[in-house]
Amino acid sequence: MEILAFVVDGLLLGFVYGIAAMGLTLIWGVMNVINLSHGPIIALGSFGVYLLFTSIGMNPYLALVLVAIAGLLVGMLVYAIAIHRVINAPHLSTLLATFSINMIIIGLGTALFTTTPRTVNYSLGSLTAGPVTVLGTRLVAALAATLVTGLLYLFLYRTTLGKYVRAVANNRSAAELMGIPSSRILAFSFGLGTMLAAIAGGLIATFFPFTILSGGVYELKSFVICVLGGLGNPLGALAGGLVLGAIEGIIPKFLPTTWVPVLEFLLFIIILLVRPSGLFGAKK
Amino acid sequence: MNAWRNPGIWLTLGVVAAFSVWPILTQKAASREVLFTMLLSVVLASSLNIILGYTGYVSFGHIVYFGLGGYVGLYMISSLKVTLWLAIIGGGLASALLAFLLGRAILRLRGAYFALATIGVNEAVRAFINNFKPFGGPIGISLNFNVYKDYGGATQSLWLAYYLLIAIALGSIVLSYVVKSSKFGLGLRAIREDEDAAEVMGVITPDVKTWAYVLSAILPGMVGVLFYFKNGNIEPGDAFRLHFSIELLVMVMLGGYGTVLGPVLGAAGYQRLRGFLLTSPLFKDIQLSVAGALLLLIILFIPAGAVGWIRHRVPVLRKVLP
Numbered sequence: 001m002e003i004l005a006f007v008v009d010g011l012l013l014g015f016v017y018g019i020a021a022m023g024l025t026l027i028w029g030v031m032n033v034i035n036l037s038h039g040p041i042i043a044l045g046s047f048g049v050y051l052l053f054t055s056i057g058m059n060p061y062l063a064l065v066l067v068a069i070a071g072l073l074v075g076m077l078v079y080a081i082a083i084h085r086v087i088n089a090p091h092l093s094t095l096l097a098t099f100s101i102n103m104i105i106i107g108l109g110t111a112l113f114t115t116t117p118r119t120v121n122y123s124l125g126s127l128t129a130g131p132v133t134v135l136g137t138r139l140v141a142a143l144a145a146t147l148v149t150g151l152l153y154l155f156l157y158r159t160t161l162g163k164y165v166r167a168v169a170n171n172r173s174a175a176e177l178m179g180i181p182s183s184r185i186l187a188f189s190f191g192l193g194t195m196l197a198a199i200a201g202g203l204i205a206t207f208f209p210f211t212i213l214s215g216g217v218y219e220l221k222s223f224v225i226c227v228l229g230g231l232g233n234p235l236g237a238l239a240g241g242l243v244l245g246a247i248e249g250i251i252p253k254f255l256p257t258t259w260v261p262v263l264e265f266l267l268f269i270i271i272l273l274v275r276p277s278g279l280f281g282a283k284k
Numbered sequence: 285m286n287a288w289r290n291p292g293i294w295l296t297l298g299v300v301a302a303f304s305v306w307p308i309l310t311q312k313a314a315s316r317e318v319l320f321t322m323l324l325s326v327v328l329a330s331s332l333n334i335i336l337g338y339t340g341y342v343s344f345g346h347i348v349y350f351g352l353g354g355y356v357g358l359y360m361i362s363s364l365k366v367t368l369w370l371a372i373i374g375g376g377l378a379s380a381l382l383a384f385l386l387g388r389a390i391l392r393l394r395g396a397y398f399a400l401a402t403i404g405v406n407e408a409v410r411a412f413i414n415n416f417k418p419f420g421g422p423i424g425i426s427l428n429f430n431v432y433k434d435y436g437g438a439t440q441s442l443w444l445a446y447y448l449l450i451a452i453a454l455g456s457i458v459l460s461y462v463v464k465s466s467k468f469g470l471g472l473r474a475i476r477e478d479e480d481a482a483e484v485m486g487v488i489t490p491d492v493k494t495w496a497y498v499l500s501a502i503l504p505g506m507v508g509v510l511f512y513f514k515n516g517n518i519e520p521g522d523a524f525r526l527h528f529s530i531e532l533l534v535m536v537m538l539g540g541y542g543t544v545l546g547p548v549l550g551a552a553g554y555q556r557l558r559g560f561l562l563t564s565p566l567f568k569d570i571q572l573s574v575a576g577a578l579l580l581l582i583i584l585f586i587p588a589g590a591v592g593w594i595r596h597r598v599p600v601l602r603k604v605l606p
Contacts, residue, residue: 034396036530085584091343091396096537097583099530216526220407221402231397248597258415258422264407267415272401273389 005132006249012138014245015145016203018238021225022149023196024173029042030169030189030233031087036098037078039219043195045201046069046210047113053120060122061140064202070241071198075191083190084183109212117209148199149238152192156234165189169232224268230278239280287465292604297457297543300326303546303552304450316446318559320514323453325551327507329535330456330544334463334500336533337541338477339493341391342399345406346504346532349379351523353505354512355413358425361513363418368435372448372509379505380498387494403526424519445514449507456503461544461606463499472496473542523564534579540589544606549590 020042027035045067052063086093088102124136154246156162167175168185176182200218204210225244244264251260271279287293305324307316332346353375358370390401411421420426432441463469471492475481483489512518531554539550557578561571586593595602 028396032396038455039435082584086587089587090340091399092336092533092537092541093583093587095342095344095396095399096530096533097580099534100583101578103579104573107570107573107576112571181487216308220403223403227400257416258411261411262408262415264412265404267407268404269390269401272393272397275395276397 002131003250003253004130004251007134007136008247008249009138010135010247010249011242012142012245013248014242015142016200016241017218017221017225018143018241019148019196019203019243020200021222021229021237022152022234023200023240024219024222025191025226025229025232025273026152026234027190027193028197028226029234030165031083032089033083033087033098033190034091035190036095036219037101037105038194038197038222039215039217040102040109040212041197041215042056042201042204042218043110043131043210043215044074044105045198046095046205046214047109047118047136047201047212048198049202049205050118050120050210051185053122060120060202060206061144064144064199066193067198067202071141071195072191074104074198075194076187078194079187082221084187087186101161106212107253113212115211115213117211119209120205122206135207136177137206141206144199144203145238148196149245150234152196152234161188166190201225221264224264226278227268227271230280233278233280236278236280240278244280285330287461288477289418290604290606292606293457293461293544294603296606297454297539298492300457300548301450305451307446313442314324316442316483318555320446320449320512320553322323323449323556324507324511325447325532325535325555326453326548327456327503328532329547330460331500331553333460333536333541333543333547334472334533335497336467336500336536337543338472338476338548339462339496339539341493341497342396342533343497344399344533345402345404345524345526345529346500347403347526347533348406348409348524349383349501349504350508350511350528351391351413351518352382352409353379353508354523355419355425355508356505358427358507358512358518359419362425362427368444368509368513370512370538372506375509376502376506379501383498383501387497388490391490391497408525410520413523414520422520424517424523426517427513429516442514445510447508452503452510453506457544457548458497459503460584461546463496464544464606468492468495476542502511537579537587537589538582540591540593540595543591543595544591546589546591 024035026036027033048070049063050058050066052058052066054059078101083094086097124140126133126135127139156166164180164185167180168182172182181236221244225237225240228243229240248260251263300438304319307319328350332343335341335343356378357371357375360366360374365389386405390398393401414422432438434443471482471487474485474487475489475493479489535550535554536547538554539548540546558575561567561574567574588596591605595605
């Protein structure tokens with residue numbers, strides 16, 4: 001029965017991983033850019049919630065809304081500065097352009113916040129059902145992640161702007177011919193991706209300690225999840241997040257915890273090789 | 285061979301050699317350390333350029349070959365009690381073998397998928413070695429101080445490592461030039477421009493790509509042994525630092541990818557800049573940010589890198605700048 005507790009714990013975490021990966025996969029799907037500034041943006045999201053909570057005592061979940069809006073704006077700014085000029089260049093250029101943003105954020109963040117771990121001291125108690133005990137903050141985080149996914153889905157499939165995003169993702173030049181302002185849509189999509197990263201960071205801050213560097217771990221996890229769910233498939237990312245969360249929950253029962261990343265990255269490489277469209281993606 | 289009549293390659297080798305002997309003539313340990321870092325970067329960047337610049341495959345986790353070489357070499361020295369020479373060869377071969385085995389599989393992936401796979405390889409190897417008992421797990425391997433006695437004491441060992449590094453650095457430039465001016469290199473560049481067309485024209489792409497990947501892994505494995513021999517210990521977190529891997533990409537981009545001179549210039553320039561930023565009172569806290577901003581400006585405005593830019597501007601130099 002103990003295993004159930006591990007799995008539930010992992011799954012709840014998986015929702016949050018899923019949100020982070022969804023941001024990465026959305027950007028990839030719309031503009032074929034691997035965003036290497038994803039990790040630092042996740043960390044900035046954590047810091048946003050932390051600063052609002054510690055300085056003016058704002059409720060972390062209310063702070064999360066502000067952090068999300070800031071994430072959207074920061075993303076659009078990053079797109080305008082770093083990506084727009086190289087959007088049609090080879091992959092190496094966009095990889096390095098986003099990596100330079102990564103360096104800038106980490107450099108400034110280290111100078112401003114140092115690398116001492118921070119925590120948001122906020123508790124929602126815990127919930128017990130049979131053998132399973134879950135922390136309130138994790139449960140709320142999973143619910144928030146589900147809500148965000150639902151909203152994203154509604155946005156992409158039920159609004160005109162969402163339709164534009166999908167159109168640009170599908171075929172940029174055809175979308176332009178139809179009168180869709182593709183540059184603005186690309187900027188907006190990049191903003192959406194970073195917004196999801198910032199939300200994930202904010203949620204992580206409510207239950208894990210973090211530094212400006214800790215985003216890197218979640219960025220790597222996001223890569224694994226994106227590949228599990230199929231690059232460019234936002235809903236696949238949530239499913240991939242759950243799979244990863246479950247794996248992280250179950251493996252420590254059988255092997256030392258340090259083996260978890262070995263298996264994760266082996267799985268990552270194998271899926272890339274055998275089924276690059278992801279576990280849940282349609283075969284191309 | 286006609287290619288050796290090019291003055292550019294002799295000039296490059298001459299300048300690198302001249303800079304390298306400077307610390308030997310002055311016998312200054314401080315300038316030797318500076319040059320050590322630069323030459324190390326030259327080897328790594330030039331090797332990376334073979335798969336990245338010539339073939340067009342973005343190897344993001346190339347540092348895995350440096351770290352693996354270092355691990356195998358230090359294991360051979362400390363547990364198997366072999367000499368440094370044999371360990372260097374062992375480290376190079378181990379890296380080459382991994383590249384050969386992986387190459388067949390992951391070089392099938394193109395573009396960003398390949399880049400992601402190489403990140404995965406680096407992280408998987410790091411995580412594995414973290415658990416691998418013979419390599420010391422998370423603690424890594426530390427060399428016993430007595431090891432250095434065979435080479436005339438610690439100071440003498442540092443100099444020995446430096447001499448060997450000079451040789452490997454010059455070798456890496458020669459290798460880079462030989463690959464570029466050979467028919468094999470022509471095949472690589474054909475793959476970079478259009479892989480499907482290259483295949484139709486008779487380039488056996490899976491073989492050619494794999495050999496390019498192996499060639500780009502050997503020297504990083506060898507200098508990995510040298511670096512960690514000099515360092516005295518090796519740990520998983522240090523040996524497979526993804527950040528360093530990306531810094532190598534930056535060096536190649538700075539100098540100009542796909543050229544012989546570019547990675548050499550980029551490596552030296554980047555390390556010089558980094559040294560300056562780290563010691564300058566104004567920038568030392570935010571050196572990473574300043575480096576990032578500079579990188580961004582180069583990517584946005586001079587994507588061909590320094591050598592590429594000069595070649596583009598001054599067509600006369602195209603024949604001489606390798």
